[in-house]
Amino acid sequence: xxxxxxxxxxxxxxxxxxxxxxxxxxxxxxxxxxxxxxxxxxxxxxxxxxxxxxxxxxxxxxxxxxxxxxxxxxxxxxxxxxxxxxxxxxxxxxxxxxxxxxxxxxxxxxxxxxxxxxxxxxxxxxxxxxxxxxxxxxxxxxxxxxxxxxxxxxxxxxxxxxxxxxxxxxxxxxxxxxxxxxxxxxxxxxxxxxxxxxxxxxxxxxxxxxxxxxxxxxxxxxxxxxxxxxxxxxxxxxxxxxxxxxxxxxxxxxxxxxxxxxxxxxxxxxxxxxxxxxxxxxxxxxxxxxxxxxxxxxxxxxxxxxxxxxxxxxxxxxxxxxxxxxxxxxxxxxx
Amino acid sequence: xxxxxxxxxxxxxxxxxxxxxxxxxxxxxxxxxxxxxxxxxxxxxxxxxxxxxxxxxxxxxxxxxxxxxxxxxxxxxxxxxxxxxxxxxxxxxxxxxxxxxxxxxxxxxxxxxxxxxxxxxxxxxxxxxxxxxxxxxxxxxxxxxxxxxxxxxxxxxxxxxxxxxxxxxxxxxxxxxxxxxxxxxxxxxxxxxxxxxxxxxxxxxxxxxxxxxxxxxxxxxxxxxxxxxxxxxxxxxxxxxxxxxxxxxxxxxxxxxxxxxxxxxxxxxxxxxxxxxxxxxxxxxxxxxxxxxxxxxxxxxxxxxxxxxxxxxxxxxxxxxxxxxxxxxxxxxxx
DNA sequence: CGGAATGATTGAATCGTTTCACGTGGGGGT
DNA sequence: ACCCCCACGTGAAACGATTCAATCATTCCG
Numbered sequence: 001x002x003x004x005x006x007x008x009x010x011x012x013x014x015x016x017x018x019x020x021x022x023x024x025x026x027x028x029x030x031x032x033x034x035x036x037x038x039x040x041x042x043x044x045x046x047x048x049x050x051x052x053x054x055x056x057x058x059x060x061x062x063x064x065x066x067x068x069x070x071x072x073x074x075x076x077x078x079x080x081x082x083x084x085x086x087x088x089x090x091x092x093x094x095x096x097x098x099x100x101x102x103x104x105x106x107x108x109x110x111x112x113x114x115x116x117x118x119x120x121x122x123x124x125x126x127x128x129x130x131x132x133x134x135x136x137x138x139x140x141x142x143x144x145x146x147x148x149x150x151x152x153x154x155x156x157x158x159x160x161x162x163x164x165x166x167x168x169x170x171x172x173x174x175x176x177x178x179x180x181x182x183x184x185x186x187x188x189x190x191x192x193x194x195x196x197x198x199x200x201x202x203x204x205x206x207x208x209x210x211x212x213x214x215x216x217x218x219x220x221x222x223x224x225x226x227x228x229x230x231x232x233x234x235x236x237x238x239x240x241x242x243x244x245x246x247x248x249x250x251x252x253x254x255x256x257x258x259x260x261x262x263x264x265x266x267x268x269x270x271x272x273x274x275x276x277x278x279x280x281x282x283x284x285x286x287x288x289x290x291x292x293x294x295x296x297x298x299x300x301x302x303x304x305x306x307x308x309x310x311x312x313x314x315x316x317x318x319x320x321x322x323x324x325x326x327x328x329x330x331x332x333x334x335x
Numbered sequence: 336x337x338x339x340x341x342x343x344x345x346x347x348x349x350x351x352x353x354x355x356x357x358x359x360x361x362x363x364x365x366x367x368x369x370x371x372x373x374x375x376x377x378x379x380x381x382x383x384x385x386x387x388x389x390x391x392x393x394x395x396x397x398x399x400x401x402x403x404x405x406x407x408x409x410x411x412x413x414x415x416x417x418x419x420x421x422x423x424x425x426x427x428x429x430x431x432x433x434x435x436x437x438x439x440x441x442x443x444x445x446x447x448x449x450x451x452x453x454x455x456x457x458x459x460x461x462x463x464x465x466x467x468x469x470x471x472x473x474x475x476x477x478x479x480x481x482x483x484x485x486x487x488x489x490x491x492x493x494x495x496x497x498x499x500x501x502x503x504x505x506x507x508x509x510x511x512x513x514x515x516x517x518x519x520x521x522x523x524x525x526x527x528x529x530x531x532x533x534x535x536x537x538x539x540x541x542x543x544x545x546x547x548x549x550x551x552x553x554x555x556x557x558x559x560x561x562x563x564x565x566x567x568x569x570x571x572x573x574x575x576x577x578x579x580x581x582x583x584x585x586x587x588x589x590x591x592x593x594x595x596x597x598x599x600x601x602x603x604x605x606x607x608x609x610x611x612x613x614x615x616x617x618x619x620x621x622x623x624x625x626x627x628x629x630x631x632x633x634x635x636x637x638x639x640x641x642x643x644x645x646x647x648x649x650x651x652x653x654x655x656x657x658x659x660x661x662x663x664x665x666x667x668x669x670x
Numbered sequence: 671c672g673g674a675a676t677g678a679t680t681g682a683a684t685c686g687t688t689t690c691a692c693g694t695g696g697g698g699g700t
Numbered sequence: 701a702c703c704c705c706c707a708c709g710t711g712a713a714a715c716g717a718t719t720c721a722a723t724c725a726t727t728c729c730g
Contacts, residue, residue, distance in 0.1 A: 117338075
C-alpha cells in the first residue's frame with residue numbers, strides 16, 4: 001500500500017477535497033452523514049495528513065525548537081520538560097536540538113530551523129557568535145527567547161537565574177555552619193555563571209570574615225573537581241568546606257576526598273550547584289543550589305507565545321528567577 | 336523585513352525561478368556570471384529556503400526521528416550521539432523525541448512523525464501497544480529500526496545487546512574474585528533486560544556453586560537500590576557482593592552501604608550495568624557492564640539507510656552486540 | 671407562492687519548490 | 701554553408717492541503 005492523499009479520500013467518499021478538509025478542520029460545518037462517509041474513507045485508506053503541504057499553506061510550522069548546549073545535562077532536560085506541556089497545550093510540537101556547545105553545529109541547526117519556519121525558538125546560545133543570526137530570525141518574524149543568558153541589548157525576551165545570589169546562598173549556608181575557610185572550585189571565569197557564583201560567594205565570605213580560596217583553572221566536570229581537591233589537600237591547612245560551580249564538579253570533589261580518606265561532611269563539607277538527580281544519589285547526598293529549571297522552561301515558553309500573540313507591538317521581557325538551597329548530608333555538621 | 340521567496344530572488348536577479356533553484360541545487364549547471372548575480376540577490380534579500388515546499392515536492396522530509404524512553408538517560412543520549420554523524424553525512428537531520436515511557440505520548444509522537452513524513456525512525460517502543468502503528472509506518476514506506484528490542488516476527492530491522500551475556504560477565508567477574516554469595520538487585524522481572532541479566536548471572540553462579548540471592552521487587556532507580564541493600568543487610572549473613580540491574584540501582588546500593596558504614600569494596604563489592612558516566616564518577620568508582628551504546632546508534636542508523644536505499648527488496652537484519660565489563664574500584668579486592 | 675435566509679458542498683486559487691521538456695544561440699566539424 | 705551538439709535558461713506542471721467566493725438545495729416567512 002502506498003500513501004494516499006486528500007484527493008483519494010475525496011474520491012472514495014464521493015465528495016470534494018474541500019469537504020474532506022472541512023471534516024478534518026471544522027467538523028461542525030459538515031453534515032453528519034457526509035462526515036461519516038469521509039471518516040470511513042479515511043480509515044479505509046489509512047490516510048494521514050501531509051504536514052508539509054499544510055505548513056506550506058499556513059506559512060509556518062507548529063514546531064517550537066529548543067536549542068540546548070547538551071541534552072545529557074539534566075539542567076536542560078528539565079527546562080525542556082518545563083516547556084513541553086505549555087507548547088503542547090498551545091497545539092505546538094517541541095523539537096529539541098543539541099548544539100553540543102559547538103558553534104558550527106549550532107549554526108547548522110539554526111539554519112535548518114529557519115528553513116523549517118519554526119514557530120519560535122528557545123535557545124541557550126554557545127557564545128555571542130550567533131547573535132547576528134538570532135536577530136535575523138526575529139526579523140523574519142520568528143520569535144526567540146534566550147534561556148539562561150541575559151538578553152542584554154538584543155531584541156529578545158529572556159529567562160535566567162540569579163547566579164550571584166546562588167553563590168551567596170551557598171556561602172551563607174556554610175558560614176552559618178561555622179566554616180571560616182572555604183574553597184571555591186570552578187572555571188573558567190570567562191563563563192559568566194562561574195564568575196557570578198564566585199562573586200556571590202566572595203561577597204558573603206568577606207562580610208563574614210571567612211577565608212576564601214578559589215580554584216578556577218579547572219574544567220566543569222568530575223575530573224576537574226577531583227583534581228582541584230587533590231591540589232587543595234596539598235595546602236598546609238586545607239579549607240573545611242568546598243563550594244563547587246556545579247554538581248559534576250562536586251561529585252568529583254566527593255570522589256577525590258573519599259579517595260584520600262577525608263570524611264564528608266565531618267572533615268570537609270561540600271555544596272554543589274544545580275541539584276541534579278545524581279546530587280541526591282551520591283554516596284553522601286550532596287547539598288546543592290537548586291535552580292527552578294522547569295519553571296525556567298515554562299516561563300520561556302510563555303514568553304514565546306506572548307510574543308507570537310502580540311506580534312509587532314510586543315515589548316521584550318527579561319525574567320530573572322532566584323535559586324534556593326537544598327541541604328543534605330554533605331553539609332550536615334556544625335563545627 | 337518580511338520573508339522572501341524564490342520568486343523575489345528571481346525577480347531581483349533578472350532570471351527565472353528555475354534558474355534560482357539550479358543555483359541552489361545544481362550550481363555546476365549554471366553559468367558563473369548568472370550564479371553570482373543570483374547569489375548576490377539571495378544575500379541582499381536574506382532569502383532562506385522554505386523546507387515545507389521542498390519537502391512537499393520531494394514527498395518526504397530529511398528528518399530521521401529517534402524516539403527514546405527518556406532523554407535524560409545517558410544510554411539513549413549516547414545512542415543518539417552514535418547515530419547522529421551517520422545521519423548528518425547522509426544529508427539528514429536528527430529529531431529526538433522523548434516518549435517518557437508514556438504510551439499515549441508515544442502514540443502522539445508517532446502520529447506527528449507520520450504526518451511529517453519522516454525519512455525513517457529509530458525507536459525503543461514503550462511496550463507492544465505500538466506494534467500495529469509501527470507496521471503501518473512500514474506500510475507507508477517509512478522504515479523503522481527497533482533499538483534495544485528484539486524485532487521478533489515484526490517486519491523491522493533491529494539492534495540490541497545480549498543481556499544474558501552481560502549477566503554472565505558480571506557474575507564471572509565476581510566469582511573470579513572469590514565471591515561465593517552474591518545478590519542480584521533489579522526488577523520487575525517483566526522487563527526482559529532485568530530477567531535476562533539475572534538469567535546470565537544465575538547460570539554462572541550455579542556453574543561455580545555460588546549462592547545467589549535475588550531482590551526483584553524494586554524499581555530501577557537509586558531509591559530501589561538503597562532499599563534493597565537495607566533489606567539485604569538485615570539477612571543473617573549478607574552476600575559479599577551485589578550485581579545491580581543498572582547503574583542507578585548500583586549508585587543507590589553504594590549510598591545504602593555507605594550510610595550503614597559498610598566499606599566498598601572491602602566488605603561488599605558492587606557491579607552495575609550500563610556504565611553511565613556517573614558510574615565512574617561515584618565516590619567509589621563503580622565496575623559496570625558497558626553496552627556499546629554509540630555503536631548501537633550508529634548501526635541502527637546504518638540499517639535504516641540500507642533499508643531506504645534497498646527499498647522493497649530489503650531483507651531485515653537483527654544485529655546483536657556483546658557487552659563488556661569495565662572493572663573499577665568497587666570490585667577491586669580479592670577475598 | 672415568491673423571495674430571503676440558512677446550510678452544505680464545490681471548485682479554483684494559492685503557498686514555494688523542484689523538475690523536466692523545451693527553446694535559443696553559439697561553436698565546431700565536415 | 702549546413703547540421704548537430706552543447707551549454708544555459710525558461711516556463712509550466714506537479715506536490716497536497718487550506719480557504720473562500722460561488723453554487724445549489726432547503727426551509728422559512730410574509
